[in-house]
Amino acid sequence: MKISDRDVLLVIDVQNDFCTGGALAVSGGEKVVPAINRIAQKFTNVVLTQDWHPADHVSFAPNHPGRQPFQTIELDYGTQVLWPTHCVQGTAGAEFHRDLDVTRASLVVRKGFRRVIDSYSALFENDKKTPTGLLGYLRERKLTNVFVAGLALDFCVRFSAEDARKAGFEVVVIEDACRGIDLDGSVAATHRSFRELGIAVVSLEAFL
Secondary structure, X not given: OOOOOOEEEEEEOOEHHHOOOOOOOOOOHHHHHHHHHHHHOOOOOEEEEEEOEOOOOOOEHHHOOOOOOOOEEEEOOEEEXXXXXXXXXXXXXXXXXXXXXXXXXXXXXEEOOOOOOOOOOOOEOXXXXXXXXXXXXXXXXXXXXXXXXXXXXXXXXXXXXXXHHHOOOEEEEEEEEEEOOOOOOHHHHHHHHHHHHOOEEEOHHHHO
């Protein structure tokens, strides 16, 4: 696969809390790091996202007495999964995995920093209206093709890929540079959504 100056690699939330030993560990989460580092060498444009929550964030189960992680609640913008407290601003859990090569990144997008709304997507928060600013950045830089990798496949990677596709970008998800949570069949639902939206799914081999 040839990579051009119109292409951008979007690396989603490769943070300590989503890796083994973290507060919201994705099984094998840290295993995406070598693949991402290898792929990133081929890109002129690399953007990292970072979950960046205040401690009193609405999505944290401990902030809702009587509720447990992975239960859901209804908020103004719809159904919200309650998560274990994770990626709190300024904590070690919110830091990028130590082996992730961040030197090639031209931008770091922090998301989920508003207390009353969660943000899975790198482009819009969960109300589907509040922008992160990434969309404007991609358009101003005249980037047209978005390659997505990171954590977790069935939440932040999925929402980011879907929003980029709906915004008019060509989108490719690098599946073996992602890991999923798989909450109630969410990985299968993600693959169905990708097919319906015309989001390509490729393996690391496509870049070798």
